[in-house]
Amino acid sequence: MRVSVIGCGYLGAVHAAAMASLGHEVVGIDVDERKVAALREGRAPFYEPSLPELLTEAGAGGHLTFSTDIADAHGADVHFVCVGTPQMTGEFRADLSYVDASVGSLAPYLRPGDVVAGKSTVPVGTAERLAEQLAPTGAVLVWNPEFLREGFAVQDTLHPDRLVYGLPTDDDGEPTAEGRKARDVLDEVYATPLGEGTPLVVTDYATAQLVKVAANSFLATKISFINAMAELCEATGADVTRLADAIGYDARIGRRFLNAGLGFGGGCLPKDIRAFMARAGELGVSDALGFLREVDSVNMRRRVRVVDLAREVCDGSIVGRRVAVLGAAFKPDSDDVRDSPALSVAAQMQLQGAHVTVTDPQAIENARAKWPDLHFATTAVEAAQGADVVLLATEWQEYRELDPDALASAVAHKRILDGRNVLDPARWRAAGWTYRALGRP
Ligand code: UGA
Numbered sequence: 001m002r003v004s005v006i007g008c009g010y011l012g013a014v015h016a017a018a019m020a021s022l023g024h025e026v027v028g029i030d031v032d033e034r035k036v037a038a039l040r041e042g043r044a045p046f047y048e049p050s051l052p053e054l055l056t057e058a059g060a061g062g063h064l065t066f067s068t069d070i071a072d073a074h075g076a077d078v079h080f081v082c083v084g085t086p087q088m089t090g091e092f093r094a095d096l097s098y099v100d101a102s103v104g105s106l107a108p109y110l111r112p113g114d115v116v117a118g119k120s121t122v123p124v125g126t127a128e129r130l131a132e133q134l135a136p137t138g139a140v141l142v143w144n145p146e147f148l149r150e151g152f153a154v155q156d157t158l159h160p161d162r163l164v165y166g167l168p169t170d171d172d173g174e175p176t177a178e179g180r181k182a183r184d185v186l187d188e189v190y191a192t193p194l195g196e197g198t199p200l201v202v203t204d205y206a207t208a209q210l211v212k213v214a215a216n217s218f219l220a221t222k223i224s225f226i227n228a229m230a231e232l233c234e235a236t237g238a239d240v241t242r243l244a245d246a247i248g249y250d251a252r253i254g255r256r257f258l259n260a261g262l263g264f265g266g267g268c269l270p271k272d273i274r275a276f277m278a279r280a281g282e283l284g285v286s287d288a289l290g291f292l293r294e295v296d297s298v299n300m301r302r303r304v305r306v307v308d309l310a311r312e313v314c315d316g317s318i319v320g321r322r323v324a325v326l327g328a329a330f331k332p333d334s335d336d337v338r339d340s341p342a343l344s345v346a347a348q349m350q351l352q353g354a355h356v357t358v359t360d361p362q363a364i365e366n367a368r369a370k371w372p373d374l375h376f377a378t379t380a381v382e383a384a385q386g387a388d389v390v391l392l393a394t395e396w397q398e399y400r401e402l403d404p405d406a407l408a409s410a411v412a413h414k415r416i417l418d419g420r421n422v423l424d425p426a427r428w429r430a431a432g433w434t435y436r437a438l439g440r441p
Contacts, residue, residue, distance in 0.1 A: 001025070004073035005080045006102045007387075008035055008066065010153065010336065011119060011146055012082030013044065014051060016066075019080075020058035022192050028066045039066040044406020047335035047362040050154040074109040077188055079116045079338040080144075081106075087271035094123055094275035102353040104131050112138025115182045119146045121212050122280040122323050127205040140182040142167055143205050145212035150266070151333030153376070162199045163190055166208020173204060180387030180395050198274055202259050213279075216272040222257040222297040223264045228259040230439025231273060231301075242419050260439045261420040262306060262345065262393060263299040265330035270296070302438060303345050306419050309436050310349060313415045318439060319353035322412065324387040326402075328360035328367035335362040337370055342393030345419070346400035348370050361396055365399055386409040395420040402432035 001024045001216050005016040008030035016028035016039075016374065030036050035045045042059045044051040056345055058064040065072075073079055099120050105279035110116070116139050118127055131141040143166030148156035165186055167179035183202065186193060195199060203211070230240040240260040241321065248255025263347055273292045280289040309317075314321045323346075330340035337343050343358070350356040350373060357375040358367055377383035380399060384390050384407055392399050400422045408431060418437040428435040 001019050001078060002076040003027075003080065003189065003332060004029060004076035005082055005371060006030075006070070006073065006106060007081065007083035007098070007120070008039060008045075009082070009084055010046060010048070010150055011148065012080070013039060013046075013080055013149065014048060014054075014153040014157050015080055015119065015146070017051060017058050017064060018040050018060070018062035018154065019189070021054055021158070022189075024063065024189065026058070026064050027072050027076065028064070028293070028420050029068070029070055030066070031068060032148070033068055034329060035252065036066045036068050045106065047333075048153050049151065049333055052103075055156055062335060064309050067357055069104045071109055073106055074111075077114065078185055079110070079114065079139075081116065081118045081120055082146075083120055083268070085120050085122055085271075085378055086267070087274055092274035092278040094121070094278075095273065096122065096126060098317075099126065099130075100301045103133065107137050107139075109119055110134070110137040110139040111183070115141045115185045116140070117144040117186065119144055120424045121145070121216070121268065121275075122209055123275055124209040124213075124283075125279070126204050129203070129208055134194055141205075142179075142182045142186060143190075145208060147212070147215060148176070150336055153330060154441055158193065159196065160198055161194060162212050163193065163199060164201045164203065164208050168207045169204045174200070213263045213272055213276045216269055217276055217289075217295075218271045218383050219257055220264055220273050220299070221291070221295050223259075223269075223346040226258045226260045226294040227263055227439070228298045228396035231298075231305075233439040233441075237441050238439075239441060245305040259421065261302070261395075261418075262341040262438070265339040265344070266334075266336060266339045270299070270339045298402075303348065303392040305438060306345050306391065306393075306417060307348050307352065309417055309438075310391065313434055313436055317353075318349055318389075321354050321388040322386050323349050323354045324377075324380070324383040324385075324390045324411075325349075325356060325358045326360075326383065326390065326392045326399045327363075327396060328358050329363035329396075330396055332396040335360075335366055337363050337366045339378070340367075340394075343367055345391065345393060346374055357385075357387070359381045360394065361398060381407060385412045388413045389415040391416060391417040392423065393419045393420045404433055408432065 020026040167175040244258040325346040415432040
């Protein structure tokens, strides 16, 4: 199939490379010239494991090209819309300007029967509006949400847990003839994963759009649930990691996404739950999502709590204290610092008078661009030089494996805050450290 991918960010670049590796003829389009130049050279414009290999492989075969000119999308059978939908400044709503701009600029190049597949996370109702806008072109819109996780994006795209197609439907809720044809086209695009037995859920537009935000809201709720339990554990001396293990053995609950700590961040979960609340309000059903407000508050409280913990271990004040923050990315195996809990806590402590040095295996450049006033170091030991307290904020493997004795020679005071509950408290305490964590005695 000939495929175009509009928007080559964390989602689109991976999708383009993955589609080419499945044997399709792909053109990736982005307005950012630097990004396109990097991708053309087979370089990933951000850190994502396995993406460079996939880009090189697909690029070498000549099946993957990149362009800044939307006219190059002309002739593709399927056009995937993969642009961002960030939170509007000062509002909960999603900013749809990139979606609108990309669909608007694509329209003149569409042929009747082309399939436009929306992948961006949008408020329910957007697909219906875009379908109307595209009607004069004769192209068919399908909503095909994406569930990839950063850090596992290549694996998640090539071997997804499920595929969802939201098709245009008639008055009886059945796919229209055009919708059925579009489904056949997508089946061909995804022939490999479908052949591997990936479940396919075919729905109407509204359901497909809701599936995505419902999934992210559920994940956010799971994380905030365990973080709320962490607050209870802190009040009672209980251990939230053991609690999570114990409830997680119940298959109905499951242990995944029950890791208490600094909470969720990134370019998706926080803004998606807020946009979902905003949309529910517009639809007159805000009560249905009232709990997400609480999910958001529990999550944000964790960041405040860790600053309080730092103050506590530093005998009541962090003013003038040296703090080493291990991790800047919102999660390991990513260089993404969008709404990163690690960076937000680092910045808070710096604003409150501490001297904060941040390190991260991949995200220093992005972190520096966002918070130039922080200090940066390339390794954990370097960041910890003279530190009064060390905070593990993003659980990169190399921080999980840190040797308490090796770090001890760098710091001024052996105090460690485990913001992700990944260190062995007994080992750190045995090495003479004051160990504190979120939701653990
Ligand atoms: C999330 C979803 O997991 C993907 O399915 C979805 O496709 C994606 O958003 C999106 O909408 O594009 P992602 O933002 O890459 O993926 O990151 P997650 O792995 O979901 O982690 C989100 C945050 O939750 C991170 O800050 C992580 O540290 C935190 N987290 C995760 C916890 O605090 N505890 C956990 O147990 C798990």
